[in-house]
Amino acid sequence: MNLDEMLSQPLPDVPDNGFSARVMARVEQQERYKLVQIILISVVAAALASLLLPIRAMVGDFAAGLIVMSNSASFAIAAAVIALTFLIDRLWSERSLLQF
Amino acid sequence: MSESEWLALEAAKGDPAAFGRLVRQHQSRLRGFLLRLTKGSGALADDLAQDTFIEAYKKIGQFNSGNFFGWLCAIAWSKFLMEARKRKLDSLEALSEAGTDFADDAPEPENASLIKHDLESAMAQLAPMQRAALTLCFALGLSNEEAAVSLNIPLGTLKSHVNRGRARLEILLGDWRKVAVS
Numbered sequence: 001m002n003l004d005e006m007l008s009q010p011l012p013d014v015p016d017n018g019f020s021a022r023v024m025a026r027v028e029q030q031e032r033y034k035l036v037q038i039i040l041i042s043v044v045a046a047a048l049a050s051l052l053l054p055i056r057a058m059v060g061d062f063a064a065g066l067i068v069m070s071n072s073a074s075f076a077i078a079a080a081v082i083a084l085t086f087l088i089d090r091l092w093s094e095r096s097l098l099q100f
Numbered sequence: 101m102s103e104s105e106w107l108a109l110e111a112a113k114g115d116p117a118a119f120g121r122l123v124r125q126h127q128s129r130l131r132g133f134l135l136r137l138t139k140g141s142g143a144l145a146d147d148l149a150q151d152t153f154i155e156a157y158k159k160i161g162q163f164n165s166g167n168f169f170g171w172l173c174a175i176a177w178s179k180f181l182m183e184a185r186k187r188k189l190d191s192l193e194a195l196s197e198a199g200t201d202f203a204d205d206a207p208e209p210e211n212a213s214l215i216k217h218d219l220e221s222a223m224a225q226l227a228p229m230q231r232a233a234l235t236l237c238f239a240l241g242l243s244n245e246e247a248a249v250s251l252n253i254p255l256g257t258l259k260s261h262v263n264r265g266r267a268r269l270e271i272l273l274g275d276w277r278k279v280a281v282s
Contacts, residue, residue, distance in 0.1 A: 003270055006219050007238035011132030019131070019146065020123045023153045027116060030154065093110065 104168040112160045119160065123153055126169055129240060130176060136235050137180050139224045148183060152176040170242055173250040177232060184228065222272040230265030233258055 049055070069075045104125060110118035130152065134145035152175045156163075163171055223231055229251065236247035237258075248258040 003266060003273070004238070007234055007266075007269075009219075009239065011129065011136065011235070011239050014128045014131040014135070016124065016127060019127050019149070020120065023123050023127075023150055024116070024120050026150065026154055027119065027157050030157065031116065093113070093115075 101165070102168070105165055108160060108163050108168050111157070112163065119157055122168070126172055127153075129169065130172055133173060133232075133235055133240060134176055134180065136220075136223060136239075137177075137228060137232060140220070144183070148176060148179050151179050155179070167242065167246050169240070170236075170246040170250045173236060173240070173242070174252065177251055180228070180232075218273060219269075222269050225272055226265050226268055229253075230261050230268070233261040234265045234269075237262055 104122060107118045107122050107125075111122060127149065131145055131149045134148050134152075135142065138144045138148070152172060155175050156172055159175075223234070226234070232251055233247060236242045236250060237244060242250065244255060244258055244262075248255045251258060253261075
């Protein structure tokens with residue numbers, strides 16, 4: 001066997017022995033940590049906003065806007081189209097994943 | 101588009117199951133690569149492989165297309181270099197004493213089954229860059245261009261590392277065969 005043939009031999013197979021599960025456990029831990037960070041930042045931001053911003057006036061404006069939108073047919077159609085597109089996209093990607 | 105590329109793009113959209121499949125698909129070859137870099141230190145290779153996958157998960161959005169395994173190797177190589185710097189290289193060179201030892205003296209050549217061990221022992225004598233370049237280009241089947249990207253060096257530099265590594269291996273293996281014959 002010459003050197004190039006020796007070098008081209010595939011590396012010995014390394015059995016998984018729970019390695020992938022350990023990596024995925026760390027990934028999940030990472031995700032949880034990220035979620036906790038997002039929640040904490042949101043809570044702090046909301047607390048600051050409630051202290052510093054004129055929330056009552058803003059909520060009043062927002063509610064008035066919602067009432068106007070709820071009477072609009074074109075807004076309802078646009079919202080339905082967005083929701084349907086999202087749903088179809090999710091279903092399509094899940095179906096493609098299952099095909100592997 | 102390869103299955104790995106497709107799974108990487110799905111993982112980038114926030115699908116951890118797709119990433120899990122990528123880990124299962126590539127763990128053996130990546131750990132094999134790191135085992136060779138760390139001269140058979142299984143514990144260190146596994147730690148580096150775990151860190152590599154976690155880093156890949158964080159940066160998966162940066163993967164556009166191309167060879168996903170090559171992209172993983174680039175992360176693994178930078179992790180290995182950081183570890184080597186942390187251990188000041190000397191102790192990394194001595195790693196083989198703690199792990200599965202490939203770097204001991206000339207093997208017993210009468211036994212044909214030790215050819216593989218011969219190669220690993222000789223590999224352990226090479227510089228890490230030469231070891232990585234030879235492993236990526238030969239055992240892992242990356243193209244020269246892909247290997248150069250993974251090791252973050254110009255193509256010409258990669259070729260020179262491959263050539264120098266091969267020449268050194270020829271000498272080492274030749275010396276051991278001479279010892280065996282005498």
